[in-house]
Amino acid sequence: MAEPTLHDRIVTDLRERILRGAWPAGHRIPFETDLAEAFGVSRMTMNKALGQLTREGFLDRRRKLGTVVATPRMQSAVMEIANIGEEIRGLGQDYGYRLLSRSLRVAGPDDRKALRPADEAPFRVLALEALHLADGLPFCHEARLIHLGAVPQAETADFAAQPAGAWLLQQVPWSAAEHVIRAVPASADLAAALHLRPGTPCLEIARRTEFEGRPVTFARLTYPGDRHQLVAGFSPS
Amino acid sequence: MAEPTLHDRIVTDLRERILRGAWPAGHRIPFETDLAEAFGVSRMTMNKALGQLTREGFLDRRRKLGTVVATPRMQSAVMEIANIGEEIRGLGQDYGYRLLSRSLRVAGPDDRKALRPADEAPFRVLALEALHLADGLPFCHEARLIHLGAVPQAETADFAAQPAGAWLLQQVPWSAAEHVIRAVPASADLAAALHLRPGTPCLEIARRTEFEGRPVTFARLTYPGDRHQLVAGFSPS
DNA sequence: CGTTTTAATATGTATATACATGAAAAGCGG
DNA sequence: CCGCTTTTCATGTATATACATATTAAAACG
Structure with missing residues (x-):
């Protein structure tokens, strides 16, 4: 069980907020720079975390507009x-x-x-x-x-x-x-x-x-x- | 159809080599630094590409040992x-x-x-x-x-x-x-x-x-x- | 000669920096 | 007030740098 990395912990933290409903679908979350400051990490690290959550389908990011919580979608063939x-x-x-x-x-x-x-x-x-x-x-x-x-x-x-x-x-x-x-x-x-x-x-x-x-x-x-x-x-x- | 990014093109290129059998399972591929030089990119960029291929399951990376092509594994429940x-x-x-x-x-x-x-x-x-x-x-x-x-x-x-x-x-x-x-x-x-x-x-x-x-x-x-x-x-x- | 210590090395992660991109907002001439 | 251009700003990507970590190979040592 390796120590979770910095951006991994951020990913887990933010995903929790989404799954628990603290950040409902459609909610605009703070800007990347602000989140980086809030977590005490660099923007690159926060970018990596937000990028992963985007790939996982939890977030939807668009330039200028910001980052919003994605609406859930079904995935598998089943x-x-x-x-x-x-x-x-x-x-x-x-x-x-x-x-x-x-x-x-x-x-x-x-x-x-x-x-x-x-x-x-x-x-x-x-x-x-x-x-x-x-x-x-x-x-x-x-x-x-x-x-x-x-x-x-x-x-x-x-x-x-x-x-x-x-x-x-x-x-x-x-x-x-x-x-x-x-x-x-x-x-x-x-x-x-x-x-x-x-x-x-x-x-x-x-x-x-x-x-x-x-x-x-x-x-x-x-x-x-x-x-x-x-x-x-x-x-x- | 967005332009593929630099590391995306590298990912596609390397994945092709694996899928076409040019790099068979178990093959030790060149070091990250050498590949970066060969592709004319920084190590960070190559690291991102190799990291993605690792997450996709195509590569197996270990410190000091190097990077080897992973043996295929079945994935889904089916x-x-x-x-x-x-x-x-x-x-x-x-x-x-x-x-x-x-x-x-x-x-x-x-x-x-x-x-x-x-x-x-x-x-x-x-x-x-x-x-x-x-x-x-x-x-x-x-x-x-x-x-x-x-x-x-x-x-x-x-x-x-x-x-x-x-x-x-x-x-x-x-x-x-x-x-x-x-x-x-x-x-x-x-x-x-x-x-x-x-x-x-x-x-x-x-x-x-x-x-x-x-x-x-x-x-x-x-x-x-x-x-x-x-x-x-x-x-x- | 076997064991322990140390150095070398490739990958892993985090940061600061720079510039690109796309979309909204502001500015502006008519 | 409309339509166009310019600016602004958040995100997207690439790089250089630094240090951490795991593992091997070499060196030191009894």
Whole structure:
């Protein structure tokens, strides 16, 4: 464990402020020269730190204008599934969305297992079930839980008009996500919703999102195995 | 399209040499000071370029020893499936491997479709079928094609003793890969090999690897859906 | 001759300085 | 008040310099 270097400590410090929300997205942070003075380092060192945070995507820098905190963006191929609408439209197909059910309840054992809260405190969840359609055909079934302690405004949002995934992207910044990808047989309910025969192999992507260490939402996306595939490419550079 | 900066052009130049094999893995490249002189830049600038290539994983630098070209490493969560042995051992289970079949042939239509060669020239392939075992139980079925034009030494390698994935990792440097993840029903053959009932959902990961734009190998890994899952986490930083 | 100490050396980090670049703001003629 | 030029200013890049650090090779020593 080598001693962290000077600009590394600055990077960590500033990143903390952004992740903890002290510097919200869009906030204009002090000038490079002022920050250098505040930290007691040269401008070159501060420039290196700010440059790294820019490469990491946390900051957006422009000459004369200054440095602002960047708005969070999704990164990986798996993450991009967050926005199913864009995915379908990217394939040149027509996107449709239907809310199947909505219910409000105190989190039960299954809900807690999915969201994995840090403590034992009770909390309420909003449970949604929805269908994403491509060219009118069922494309993906979504089962979602939203932690109402983390996102209270979800209780009054209209999820019949807007998919929860897209709505949450605008509400919760810099979330960390965890994915589990499996192959599962279609249950009776799922088969009915997706127009499949029960037992048909489906690709299931379960995503648990947290913000500042606290669970925000859990989404289980199920795709008919013969109609969907996940593509990811990797190249050096 | 901003003008590339000085050290950016150096980074691109040196990375090219590594990717094209002019500087093979393990090669000790000239000292920072000498390279700086050769490129006509200051040591600081060359240091920045070499530092970036190090962060990208192309170089390995150590004080006094000098700078050497790094041996390629797999990166992403999906890529890590390359080495199934390590994956199983990482789970604390016993790893076993069995070669089921081996055949040599001129690439047919199916082989060409999987490998997608750049031109129409005929070539030979080595086709392998193998089983990976965890604690003695079937864990994953592997169907693999190796382009013998790209890796001629594969013809004489003993794939009964060593899995092709691990062997190839040592032979082919800096490959780019493409993955397709699907859910498929187990075919009769597959079901027999994996001890499943035909039709059972399986997670299929197809990986096509290329080096310098030419296909090297194609691997189709099939996992029983109820025994395996792919986990990927994403966090800011 | 083996062990310890010392010097040499390549990379790692931080600083001061200089100039380039791009965009906003100020100035200015009409 | 409009449209143009000039200035100003924050960031972007490159350099010389200095010292730190890790590791090897040589030197000193018992």
